Amino acid sequence: MMAGGIGVSMESTGGARAPTTVQELAGALAAPVVPARYVARGQHDHDQQPATAVVAPIPVIDLGRLFKLDDTTASAEEAAKLRLALESWGLFLVTNHGVDAAVMDGMMAASREFFQRPPEEKQRYTNLIGGERFQLEGYGTDQVSSPDQILDWSDRLFLKVEPEDERSLALWPAHPETFRDLLDEFTNKCGEVKDGLLRAMSKLLELHDDYFVDQLGERADTYVRFSYYPECPRPELVFGLKPHSDGSVLTVLMVDDVVGGLQLLRDGVWWDVPVVPHTLLVNVGDQTEIISNGIFKSPVHRVVTNAKKERLLVVLFYSARSEREIEPATQLVDEKRPVLYRKIEVKDYIAGLYEHVSQGTMVIDTVKI
Ligand SMILES: O=C(O)CCC(=O)C(=O)O
Numbered sequence: 001m002m003a004g005g006i007g008v009s010m011e012s013t014g015g016a017r018a019p020t021t022v023q024e025l026a027g028a029l030a031a032p033v034v035p036a037r038y039v040a041r042g043q044h045d046h047d048q049q050p051a052t053a054v055v056a057p058i059p060v061i062d063l064g065r066l067f068k069l070d071d072t073t074a075s076a077e078e079a080a081k082l083r084l085a086l087e088s089w090g091l092f093l094v095t096n097h098g099v100d101a102a103v104m105d106g107m108m109a110a111s112r113e114f115f116q117r118p119p120e121e122k123q124r125y126t127n128l129i130g131g132e133r134f135q136l137e138g139y140g141t142d143q144v145s146s147p148d149q150i151l152d153w154s155d156r157l158f159l160k161v162e163p164e165d166e167r168s169l170a171l172w173p174a175h176p177e178t179f180r181d182l183l184d185e186f187t188n189k190c191g192e193v194k195d196g197l198l199r200a201m202s203k204l205l206e207l208h209d210d211y212f213v214d215q216l217g218e219r220a221d222t223y224v225r226f227s228y229y230p231e232c233p234r235p236e237l238v239f240g241l242k243p244h245s246d247g248s249v250l251t252v253l254m255v256d257d258v259v260g261g262l263q264l265l266r267d268g269v270w271w272d273v274p275v276v277p278h279t280l281l282v283n284v285g286d287q288t289e290i291i292s293n294g295i296f297k298s299p300v301h302r303v304v305t306n307a308k309k310e311r312l313l314v315v316l317f318y319s320a321r322s323e324r325e326i327e328p329a330t331q332l333v334d335e336k337r338p339v340l341y342r343k344i345e346v347k348d349y350i351a352g353l354y355e356h357v358s359q360g361t362m363v364i365d366t367v368k369i
């Protein structure tokens with residue numbers, strides 16, 4: 001059934017058994033229509049902004065040069081680019097990052113293989129306890145908290161990777177067999193990138209070098225998300241992921257090296273984020289915006305889907321441990337720059353984030369003074 005010929009099916013799924021994932025739904029669509037629950041576009045202020053057809057000229061940071069202690073000119077040049085990235089786009093590409101191309105390709109291929117496994121196999125890792133109660137970790141779709149919530153056109157596998165002794169290995173795919181080792185290796189390598197960047201960020205703010213590392217705390221939380229965005233016959237109606245900013249300190253992304261889709265809001269315009277194979281993307285999260293008292297920007301971003309092609313993403317979220325409280329660094333508060341955010345407990349903040357994203361509002365606005 002079509003609603004006004006706009007490509008929206010009024011039936012919730014169109015099938016006898018409700019598909020439990022977007023992948024199954026996309027595979028079962030008999031016509032280029034999407035169920036009404038996925039129609040997200042045009043609902044919120046952020047979507048009133050035009051999209052540029054232009055790829056964002058976001059800075060590219062060469063980590064080899066940034067950390068080159070014996071060449072202060074090179075490292076100062078990269079640090080200046082990093083400052084610009086952190087203060088404006090809130091997102092940048094990193095090259096020369098030390099994560100082997102083979103590890104990146106292997107992780108991406110393992111992720112693709114996982115999503116290609118039969119539904120019954122993937123359901124062994126479900127994020128629904130007893131088929132209904134949502135838990136953060138595992139495989140599935142959005143947390144659905146209300147019947148009128150607009151859903152994202154994506155499935156995901158979400159896992160805690162650090163602290164290591166808190167891994168729920170039963171939810172780590174057993175196939176392909178390389179999955180667990182690759183994830184371990186990928187996480188360790190990306191962790192080095194994150195630590196190096198956190199030190200560079202502390203320096204830029206003239207804080208002591210370990211300021212951000214210390215804010216994360218001893219047993220900081222690292223989560224990985226493997227996202228699968230199936231092709232969508234009506235990309236203009238849905239979001240792969242609704243507009244949001246990340247609740248992390250930093251987010252490190254390995255995006256699909258062929259299919260784009262990530263867009264960033266800046267100066268009232270949505271920009272396409274470039275796809276550059278074997279680079280990593282890094283974005284500032286809300287915790288860093290708060291700690292830096294607004295000097296570093298946590299960008300609003302979203303994912304659009306593709307009519308012809310699926311898209312994959314592997315992303316690591318680095319967060320202070322959930323019991324910690326964070327607040328603007330006192331060194332960054334003075335008469336000229338009054339405190340802009342109130343102290344928050346990370347746990348409460350992250351809980352608020354999920355609610356706000358599903359409502360199309362921004363949780364960071366609730367902690368602004
Ligand atoms: O798919 C992407 O490129 C970005 C995903 C994202 O923003 C997120 O997972 O928080």
Ligand SMILES: [Fe+2]
Pocket residue numbers: 244245246301
């Ligand atoms: Fe994000």
